[in-house]
Amino acid sequence: MKRKEAAAYASSAPLLKSVARLPKIAHSMRGMHDKSVRTFTHKGYKISITTMYEVRVDGRLVHLPLMVSEDGHVQSHAIPNYSETSAVDIVKTIVDQFPDDFEKKPRRRRRGGQHGGHAQRHHN
Amino acid sequence: MAVTRKDITTDPAVRDKYVDGVLRLKREVNAQSGLSTYDALVVWHVRAMMTMTPPSQGSRNAAHRGPVFLPWHRYMLITYEQQLQRILGDDTFGLPYWSWNRDGDLPAAQQTQAPIWAADTMGGSGDPVTTGPFANPNDDPDKFVVRVETNSMGQLVAANRGLARTLAGDIATLPTTAQTRGALDLDTYDEPDWGVDSASTARNVIEGWQPDPPGLHNRVHVWIGGDMAPASSPNDPVFFLNHCNVDRLWAAWQRKHPDASYLPGDNAPASLKFHRFSDKLFSVFPNAPKVSDMINVADIYDYDAFADVL
Numbered sequence: 001m002k003r004k005e006a007a008a009y010a011s012s013a014p015l016l017k018s019v020a021r022l023p024k025i026a027h028s029m030r031g032m033h034d035k036s037v038r039t040f041t042h043k044g045y046k047i048s049i050t051t052m053y054e055v056r057v058d059g060r061l062v063h064l065p066l067m068v069s070e071d072g073h074v075q076s077h078a079i080p081n082y083s084e085t086s087a088v089d090i091v092k093t094i095v096d097q098f099p100d101d102f103e104k105k106p107r108r109r110r111r112g113g114q115h116g117g118h119a120q121r122h123h124n
Numbered sequence: 125m126a127v128t129r130k131d132i133t134t135d136p137a138v139r140d141k142y143v144d145g146v147l148r149l150k151r152e153v154n155a156q157s158g159l160s161t162y163d164a165l166v167v168w169h170v171r172a173m174m175t176m177t178p179p180s181q182g183s184r185n186a187a188h189r190g191p192v193f194l195p196w197h198r199y200m201l202i203t204y205e206q207q208l209q210r211i212l213g214d215d216t217f218g219l220p221y222w223s224w225n226r227d228g229d230l231p232a233a234q235q236t237q238a239p240i241w242a243a244d245t246m247g248g249s250g251d252p253v254t255t256g257p258f259a260n261p262n263d264d265p266d267k268f269v270v271r272v273e274t275n276s277m278g279q280l281v282a283a284n285r286g287l288a289r290t291l292a293g294d295i296a297t298l299p300t301t302a303q304t305r306g307a308l309d310l311d312t313y314d315e316p317d318w319g320v321d322s323a324s325t326a327r328n329v330i331e332g333w334q335p336d337p338p339g340l341h342n343r344v345h346v347w348i349g350g351d352m353a354p355a356s357s358p359n360d361p362v363f364f365l366n367h368c369n370v371d372r373l374w375a376a377w378q379r380k381h382p383d384a385s386y387l388p389g390d391n392a393p394a395s396l397k398f399h400r401f402s403d404k405l406f407s408v409f410p411n412a413p414k415v416s417d418m419i420n421v422a423d424i425y426d427y428d429a430f431a432d433v434l
Contacts, residue, residue, distance in 0.1 A: 001417040003126070003424045010206040013409040016152060019159035019167055022272060022280055023408075035182065065278050067183050070321040073337060077173060077278045079353050080188060081345035082294075083337035093294075097353050098276040 036068045055091055057102050064094055127205075129372070130428045132220035132365055133239040142220050143245075143257045145208040146361045150268060152211065161211075163271050165204060166358045167280060172196065172406045173355045174278050178395040184319055186406035191314040191388060192399040193331050194374045195418035197367050199405050202424060204364055218425055221368035224344050226432060228298035235298055235347075236291045246362050249293075251350060252286025258361060260286035274355040287360060288350030295347050299340045304433050307340060308377050314387045318396060326377050330370060341370045376430045378419075386419055 039048040053066045065077040066087065073083045074090045079097055084090040095102050132139050149162035159167070172187035184190040187197065205219040227238040241248045247256015260267040263286060273283045307329040314325045320333035328334050332342030344366045345352045351359040358364070378384075390402045397403055404412045 001413055001421055001424065005413070005417070006202050006421075006424050007206065009409075009411055009413055010203060012411045013203060013407070015161045015164035015168075015203075015207065016154050018408050019154050019164045020156045022157060022159070022282060023167060023171065024280070037181075063277055065182065069183075069319075069333070075320075077182075077185070077355060078274070078276050080173060080355055081332065081338055081342035081353070081357075083333065083342070094276050101276040 036066075038068070038070055040070075053087055057095070058104070062102075064091065066090065126423055127216055127218035127425045128428050129218040129368060129425050130220055131223055132245065133222070135220070136244075138218070138220045139245055141212055141214070141217055142208070142361075145212050145217070147257065147268065148211040149207060159271055161207060165200070165207075166272055166356050168408050169200070169358045170274055170278070170280055170355045171408055175398075175406055177398045180395075184399075186398045188331070189320050189333070190318050190399050191327055191386070191396075192403075192405065192415060194327055194371070195386075195415045196405050198371050198374070198418045198421065199407075199413060201364065201367060201371055202421070205425070219368050220365060221372050221427070222362065222365035223369055223372075223432060224298050224366065225301040225304040225369075228300040228303075232292070232297050240362075240365070241291065246365075249289045249291040249350075251288040251290065253289055253350075258287050270351060270359050272356065273351070273359065278355050280356075289352070289360065289362075290349035292347060293349045294353075295338065295343065298347050299343050301432060304340060304373065308373065308380055308433060311381050311384055312387075313384055318388060318399065326374075326381075330373055330377075340373075341366065372427045372430070373433060375427055376433050379430065380434060386415065 036051045037048055039046070041047070051068045053064070055062050055064050066074060067076070068074050073085060074087045075083050076090055076094060078094050082090065082093055084093065130138050132142060146162065150160045152161040153159065169187070173185050175186040176182055177184050177186050177190065187193065201219060205217070208219065209215045209217050222240055227235050227240070230238065236249065240246050243255045245256065247253050247259050252261055253259050254261045258268040260269060263284070268287055270283045270285050270287055272280055275281050307326055310324060310326040310329060312325050314327045315322055320328060322328050323334040330340050332339040338346045345357060348360065348362060351357065352363060386401055388396055388400050390400055392400050398406050399415070401416050403415050405415060406412070
């Protein structure tokens, strides 16, 4: 791409106008997106494994965007760069990263801090 | 004429302009919502993250976990660089990068003390950050304020607080130069199933899903933590320095493998929309360039150095 073409795209990209209001994310994290389907062939058999997670916090069903990769790592769009070896660890990390989402009495929103180092156990 | 992108820790003039540009973009506010031009980039990133490609699955999205990861972020960086040039009134300004691989070669204890975290550069760790140009420990509305973030479901929500970082809190070390060079040795850009499982493609290893996740790009996000952890990670101005280095790695890979093609091509199925060579990149704006437009950008910018990674 040439510089003048890039400038033309920029001039048609009204960034400030695009945030006149906070957009709602249309994508639903329920339904299809709770499932991970792994398909593979083994000894001539076509196999699929469908994984779904039902997560409850203090008995309350919470919809977390979880997925599992071919090698069994569990990941989440909520913390899109993390990769844990178990659903337990990824849910712990999400709870630690978003403390306000799980408090019984919501307070002023804050960012989560470090989460006890379970990522370190796997990756260092 | 193309601008030159430089290492932020080696050029104080570029560093100071970058900080000035960020603060100016944060002060350019939509009166209706209170969100800024800078915040619009955060929103755009989240919307790309939550646009599944195809919609029938929940892994690959319009900017991540698939082939378009590198071109889409190149497009975002070009857009951001143009905004900085506009607000600074300097069309020679090149977005700086942070060569995190060099810091990753330091002993772990020294990585959090590297020059990028100095008070005259990006500031350090904290919730909120208390040092540097983006510190706002007393929630001063005239200083750097996080106005929008994502929750545990990946949804956009309003915020009003200072920037947060937890350097080395979730993982002890940054990626090393040896790991980075290993990714650039791979001679295939991407391959089926076009996701996070291949250990032998440059895109997937640079993004950081293989061979031992989190690697490279992903590891930098996790190592910084705080606002670099959720989908709203462009809230931290370091996001763009990380991605500029990621883009430098792609540029280095392109130099090292001049005959390697971007994949998938146009004969790939419709389920790979947004990732194929001639597809338009995901955008919240009416016009967007194609993936193919991002392959050769030598007319727009170049990097000052590749010696550490090639």
